[in-house]
Amino acid sequence: MFVCKGFPHAAAVTSTTCFKEREGQIFPDVLMEDICFCFSWIVRCELMFMLLLSRHSEGLQVIGGRVTVVQEATVTLPCQLTDSKETLKQILWQRSTRGRPFRDNFFNILEKNGKYLIDLSDDRFRFVGNFTEKNGSLQLSNASLMDEGSYSCIFLLLESGNHKTEVSLKLLGTQYFTWFLNIEILYFSIFFPS
Known part of the structure; x- marks a missing residue:
């Protein structure tokens, strides 16, 4: 049976001492102290790394959403990193x-030497951010x-990498919109006559 003293309470103990109930070695030339010391440092490094990651991404959020629009109208696809x-x-x-079922990169904004380069493959899209x-x-x-369909907005940050959100775009046909508008007018004329 192996026991590693000082872990997980390593903060209270200045040195990690390990022992085997019989003799002092696991393998020839490998002392239990060496293994426990190494294990202790690995755990400490992992905890430090997780702490640094949580510090960088704490509160960071990419906001997207769902958008519904009538055919032939203009719509904004929201995307904000906060x-x-x-x-x-x-x-x-x-x-x-629907028109492009395989995910493709269609709009790219790069910062280069203080200028913003925009690369787009569909001229109906315009950067309004x-x-x-x-x-x-x-x-x-x-x-x-x-x-x-589904649109992905991806922010590439220098320190923490990619952060992404999805924006869902739903389109209503003009016939559906006309029918909906007629129902709404009928509703208001019945319940709120002038």
Whole structure:
């Protein structure tokens, strides 16, 4: 039976001492003290690493959402990174829609030498956010049913890597909207006559 004294209460003990009930070795030339000391440092390093990670991402949040729009209208796809003081290097948009079922990168905003380079593959999209304020919102004009689907907004931060949110876009056909509008007008004319 092996016992490692000083762990997990390593803070109260200045040195980690280990022993085996019989003799002082596990393998030839390997003392139990060496193994316990090494194990203790591995655990301490893991705890320190987890603490540093939690410190960097504490409070950091990427906000997206669900958006519904009528065909041929203009819509904003929201994307905002909050509570981060880290350096932003890039904002990347991906999509998987009715018209493009395989996820593709279609909009990319890079910061290079104080300038912002925009690479887009669909000219109906326009960047309406603010790179320095970590707002990656896009505007889509002339939306069609083929645009309905899932959009991913990804912020690439220098220190902690990628942070992503999903924006779901739902489109209503113009016939559905007209029918809905007629029902609403009928409702108000019955319950709130003028």
